Amino acid sequence: MAKVTFDENRCKGCELCTTVCPAKIVVMDKDRINIKGYHPATVKEMDKCTGCASCARMCPDVVIKVEK
Amino acid sequence: MAKELWKGNEAVAEAAIKAGCRFFFGYPITPQNEIPEYMAMKMPQIDGCFLQAESEVAAINMVYGAAGAGARVMTSSSSPGISLKQEGITYIAGAELPCVIVNMVRGGPGLGSIQPAQSDYFQACKGGGHGDYRLIVLAPASVQEAVDLVQEAFDIADQYRNPVMILGDGMMGQMMEPVEFKEVKKRSLPEKTWATVGTKGKRKPNVVNSLYIDAADCHNHNVDLFKKYAEIEKNEVRVDTYNVENAEIVFVAYGTTARIVKNAINSLAKEGIKAGLIRPVTLWPYPYKAIEEAAEKASVKAFMSVEMSMGQMVEDVKLGANGKKPVYFYGKAGGAFPTPKGIAEEAKKILGGAK
Amino acid sequence: MAVVFEKTRGLAEKPFHYCPGCTHGIIHRLVAESLDELNLIDDAIGVAPVGCAVFAYDYFNCDMQEAAHGRAPATATGIKRVHPKSAVFTYQGDGDLASIGAAEIVHAAMRGEKITTIFVNNAIYGMTGGQMAPTTLVGQKATTAPYGRDENHAGMPLRISEMLATIPKAVFVERVSVHDVKHIIQAKKAIKKAFQTQMEGKGFSLVEVVSTCPTNWGKTPIEALKWLQENMIPYYPLGNFRNTEEVK
Incomplete structure (x- = not known):
């Protein structure tokens, strides 16, 4: 059981986090835009998260916090 | 103290040390070489630091770093070298750092000559580097006065957080005159609470900087600088x-x-x-x-x-x-x-x- | 639940101004994490460059100075001589370090200044809008090399790590990349090692980080990382060029 949280308004929609998730659960939320005007990254199937923190390590904007 | 016979350049260096200067960054150029030479000999004996930089440009930026780190610091040069230092001088003025810069002026323009001249008046007093700023410029007429002014220059620099230039010339640097190192009247100086010495985890980071990317901020910074310059004009004129x-x-x-x-x-x-x-x-x-x-x-x-x-x-x-x-x-x-x-x-x- | 990953206290709260996908943010984080994990952040004094990282002084949670273009190693020299026990670092791009500041970095290394330089190489001038850098690859287009860098006209790109590794007192020199998680972890290891080398008083240390500039390369962040692997790394091979074990 792991959890990732996004400091969403720091996200610039670069999508780099989506490329490194082994479970491929990090996606861009195309239904919403954040305060900067980007579609923010999000995780929709949190139960599949292993807490590996790859997304957080790849993120250039320190958006992601990972707990396990 | 009895009078002693001192060469101008060496007297200036000794005066700086007596004023508590423990950091000197320089580069060779005639006719001021005895200043870095004296510092190179003396600083290691008193736990100070003399460093010969790779250029005048580097030397003045070392001064920037050391001044920003809270130290009493000096550099010296002569006209073509001062031209090179102008980049750092405007940054130092912009970041409001205290330091002393000695210029033993020689003939110009270009490589000019190595004999005494006063053709750096413009680059000392009228800007020199880019932007609206002022150097405090002190012009001694004797080795004794040079010694007195160098000692006071560090206090003036600290009081106003502003670079001070000692504008001498090749004659001043090279001639020998009787000198008495006197106690200079100490000014009451503000603490350097702005210096980068490490936060020790106890305060917000200090930043030494001359960049104000927003035009209004940069304007206001200039206005503040000129309030300070007006204060200096009121207090420090000497004739x-x-x-x-x-x-x-x-x-x-x-x-x-x-x-x-x-x-x-x-x-x-x-x-x-x-x-x-x-x-x-x-x-x-x-x-x-x-x-x-x-x-x-x-x-x-x-x-x-x-x-x-x-x-x-x-x-x-x-x-x-x-x-x-x-x-x-x-x-x-x-x-x-x-x-x-x-x-x-x-x-x-x-x-x-x-x- | 235990925290696996969160923003280090080595970073200030202010969000980075960098373009989306710019790897400066990753590198900032690695430097800040390293300083924090080594318990150096409270005494650290950093020097920001001129270029994209000019505002680095807003992002690190330690005292900072902003230097003139290319002069960060000289400024850091002044700081370190005043505070020899503090971790002093410069954070510089390739225009700043390899072009206008070439003299300052070489001589800081020559003196064995006990400082750490983080050298971010993205083969272009980012802040000024994509001009050719000394590190721009042959054939790579830039606004001042609109037909691509011609080696007969503008020479060959400068390999800073290899050059500095020839200097005896440059005791730790390593080139790393941040194009995937594995390399990011390796990059952090190198940055930590560089700071440790400094604090052990051994001499000058530098970590060159091969980085992207999606905006001025005209690529998406994901494409830029791919381009980095295919074009940058072959010319700028990753690896250690000097380390303290060699130093007696």
């Missing part, structure tokens, strides 16, 4: 006068040239011609008021700015005289210097014309 009372002609000269002018004044006196001298000790802030007051005297017929240049300070003399009396110029450039005879003859020509 020396000689025989100005009843003078028909008033010479204006600074540094070693002022001493040559005194000889001219004395020889003119023998011929019954009354001449006086206004010697700015601070070139910025400039003693405009002393010039203006002399211009208002009925006895004064004319001013003559005497310089080891093609005429740089003469512009400030004109500003001071403000059209009330004519301002003439006499000078030699490139390492040549005016002689008492040449000055006296020029004065007689002017007075003949003015009479």
Whole structure:
């Protein structure tokens, strides 16, 4: 059981986090835009998260916090 | 303390050490080499740091770093080297860091000559680097005065968080004169709470910086700087006068040239011609008021700015005289210097014309 | 639940101004994490460059100075000589370090200044809008090399790590990349090692980080990382060029 949280308004929609998730659960939320005007990254199937923190390590904007 | 015979450059270096300067970053250039040489010998003996930089550009940026880190720091050079340092000087002025810069001026432009000159007046007093800023410029006329002013310069720099330049020349640097190292009256100085010394986890980070990317912020920074400069203009103007009372002609000269002018004044006196001298000790802030007051005297017929240049300070003399009396110029450039005879003859020509 | 990953206290709260996908953010984080984990952050004094990282002084949670273009190693020298026990670092781009600041970096290394330089090489001037850098690859287009860098006209790109590794007192020199998680972890290891080398008083340390500039390369962040792997790394091979074990 792991959890990732996004400091969403720091996200610039670069999508780099989506490329490194082994479970491929990090996606861009195309239904919403954040305060900067980007579609923010999000995780929709949190139960599949292993807490590996790859997304957080790849993120250039320190958006992601990972707990396990 | 008894007087000792000191070479100008070495005396300046010793004065800095006596003022608590423990960091010196320099680069060789004639005619100021005895300053870094003296520092190289002395600093290791007193737990200080002398470092020969790879260039004047690097040296002044080391000064920036050390000053920002809270140290008393100095560099020295001569004209072409000061040109190179101008980049760092404007950053230091912009970031409001205290430091002392010694310039033993030599002939220019370009590589010029290695003999004494005063052709760096513009680059010392009128900007030099980019942007609106001021250096406090002190112009000693003797080795003794150089020693006194260098010691005080560190306090002035710390008081206003502003770079101070000692504007000497090759003659000042190379000649030997009797010197007494006196206790300079200490100013009450603010703590350097802004310095980068590590937060120790106890405060927000300090940032030493001259970048204000927002135009309004940068404007306001300039306004603040000019409030400080106004304060300096109010408090720090220094001028020396000689025989100005009843003078028909008033010479204006600074540094070693002022001493040559005194000889001219004395020889003119023998011929019954009354001449006086206004010697700015601070070139910025400039003693405009002393010039203006002399211009208002009925006895004064004319001013003559005497310089080891093609005429740089003469512009400030004109500003001071403000059209009330004519301002003439006499000078030699490139390492040549005016002689008492040449000055006296020029004065007689002017007075003949003015009479 | 235990925290696996969160923002280090080595970073300030202010969000980075960098373009989306710019790897400066990753590198900032690695430097800040390293300083924090080594318990150096409270005494650290950093020097920001001129270029994209000019605002680095807003992002690190330690005292900072902003240097003139290329002069960060000289500024850091002044700081370190005043505070020899503090971790002093410069953070510089390739225009700043390899072009206008080439003299300052070489001589800081020559003196064995006990500072750490983080050298971010993205083969272009980012802040000024994509001009050719000394590190721009042959054939790579830039606004001042609109037909691509011609080696007969503008020379060959400078390999800074290899050059500095020839200097005896440059005791730790390593080139790393941040194009994937594995390399990011390796990059952090190198940055930590560089700071440790400094604190052990051994000499000058530098980590060159091969980085992207999606905006001025005209690529998406994901494409830029791919381009980095295919074009940058072959010319700028990753690896250690000097380490303290060699130093007696």
